[in-house]
Amino acid sequence: MLTVRSCYQPTNHYHNFRHAIDVLQATFQILVLSNLLPPLPAPHPPMQKPSSAPSHLPPGYFTPIELLALCIAAIGHDAAHPGVTNAFLAASKSSLATLFNDRSVLENLHCLTISRIIEDRWPALFAEEDGGKMRRLVLEMILSTDMALHFDFMEKFETLRQSGISSSPVDDRQQRLICCCIMKSADISNLVFAISLYLNLIGKGAPVDSEHGLDTCATKRSQRTRRSR
């Protein structure tokens, strides 16, 4: 965890180590509220669950492998974030964007970073003994946090929601989609922050891209593309 922390930029107003732990805790809470994981043993009982938090997942839907993969993905999902967007990296023709062919540049960087740390500091985690399932799952979840792919992801999720979740036997593809959905939900859980906390965390950093006249908002661009289709 010390090495992971050292890879998050303290000067990054939002995508810093605090955000990583924040997303980890949100992931943990989603699992607890869904009855997939018990709360931490603590002297004081946890607060009462919100009544509007029904679980649509059958008990034991995830194996311990998925639960641990979710936590690892949450911790590493923004590792080494440089504080600019994918679109900005592509528009400014950075070598990082060239390396990853302008596709999910940051998310690929996060995957690379957390992979290298785990292979060095916790090699058993990504060992091939489980057929590489843990590694594949972690990387897939981190890559799914690219907001440029959000609408495509939501189309798949809506199809799943309408068809229903298959739990016996568990459909591996559905299970991975739900893992990604939990990861994405935790990543944007800042939307339900208390406003005082939110203002405290966001800081005063101004977007760099608009300063340089670059049209780089991935979500807006994606929306425009969808409209033009």
Add this chain to the structure above:
Amino acid sequence: MDGVQYVTPPSRELILISRIIDAIVQSFAPQPNLLARPISSSDLLAPVSTAHLSHLATIVNEWDFHAGTLEGADLIWSSVLILEHVLNFGGKVLLPFKIPRGT
């Protein structure tokens, strides 16, 4: 000459921005020397009492808690608590992944 486009070199400003970003990324991505570096005593966290960990566990269990209320080493300890909890919950399945604290 209508319809002919000439390729112009990127502006100096864009080249400069690109170099700055590259420098930032390279300085924070885990370099081989970072991973090879042994953890020094100054990197290690100060000892923490069981009572403090219990207090942290209570905070982490709150469904409307967000890490914005924690500082410094408590951010690391809260993540350690969650990881240990998942590893313990996973029983035999996650036994090969277990590592003791402080390694």
